[in-house]
Amino acid sequence: MVPPLKSTEAAYTPTAKILHWLIAALMTVQFAVAWTMPHIGRNTKPETLINLHFSLGTLILFLVVLRLVWRLSHREPPPIDGLPPWQAASARAMHWLLYALLLVIPILGWANASWRGFPISFFGLFELPVLLATRAPGWNWTGDVHAFISNYALLGLVGLHVLAALYHTLVRRDGVLERMLPEGWRLTARWSISDKG
Ligand code: HEM
Numbered sequence: 112m113v114p115p116l117k118s119t120e121a122a123y124t125p126t127a128k129i130l131h132w133l134i135a136a137l138m139t140v141q142f143a144v145a146w147t148m149p150h151i152g153r154n155t156k157p158e159t160l161i162n163l164h165f166s167l168g169t170l171i172l173f174l175v176v177l178r179l180v181w182r183l184s185h186r187e188p189p190p191i192d193g194l195p196p197w198q199a200a201s202a203r204a205m206h207w208l209l210y211a212l213l214l215v216i217p218i219l220g221w222a223n224a225s226w227r228g229f230p231i232s233f234f235g236l237f238e239l240p241v242l243l244a245t246r247a248p249g250w251n252w253t254g255d256v257h258a259f260i261s262n263y264a265l266l267g268l269v270g271l272h273v274l275a276a277l278y279h280t281l282v283r284r285d286g287v288l289e290r291m292l293p294e295g296w297r298l299t300a301r302w303s304i305s306d307k308g
């Protein structure tokens with residue numbers, strides 16, 4: 112008899128899970144900071160909340176790079192049984208789009224802070240190199256695009272991503288969310304590959 116599949120064989124690695132939830136939590140704090148920090152204009156001097164936005168954003172960028180390296184060196188779990196091919200393909204496309212935004216957004220923020228001539232200190236420990244010369248002509252769009260794609264593209268896609276997770280958990284009850292949760296967590300009764308046999 113073929114031994115039953117262990118649930119861990121179909122799940123993300125503990126490292127991928129920790130990085131996923133750490134980045135999701137830091138993103139929540141980052142948006143709360145972004146929306147409460149003073150509006151950044153021509154004469155703004157970066158103060159506590161703005162510096163916190165830079166430091167948190169830099170930390171997120173570092174964790175995303177780490178996560179991409181992990182992702183490219185470790186196979187993702189295969190799509191769950193019975194998933195329509197269009198859903199598997201759209202999940203893949205969504206995940207790569209999220210990774211792309213998670214890289215582009217902080218880099219644009221960093222470029223804009225450089226363009227404004229702000230020093231970017233990482234929690235007071237060290238300073239990041241300058242990406243653009245202060246007020247370099249032709250680069251003032253970086254701030255608007257940074258804020259626009261954060262507020263609309265990223266939040267819109269994350270909204271769809273969370274809706275998809277809810278759909279899998281509440282409608283299909285197929286265990287997709289459990290692949291990203293700590294081992295042993297069960298939210299859906301129907302998913303019990305490891306219990307069969
Ligand atoms: C990592 C994820 C990041 C997210 C989700 C994010 C999000 C945001 C959002 C939503 C705003 C607009 C705030 C408003 O509505 O007024 C903003 C503005 C800004 N952020 Fe970020 N940010 C991130 C990383 C960074 C980093 C790493 C830096 C710099 C090192 C940075 C620098 C800035 C600057 C300079 C602005 C003002 C842009 C302007 O209005 O011209 N951000 N950010």
Ligand code: HEM
Nearest residue numbers: 135138182187202206209210269272273276287288290291
């Ligand atoms: C309540 C919030 C969230 C839930 C419930 C959730 C759920 C999930 C689940 C279940 C997966 C695995 C999907 C599969 O097995 O095919 C996943 C993957 C992923 N999630 Fe989330 N997520 C959340 C928030 C976020 C946030 C805020 C981000 C980034 C901004 C994010 C980015 C990603 C990425 C990039 C993957 C792909 C992982 C890979 O294949 O390497 N998620 N998420």
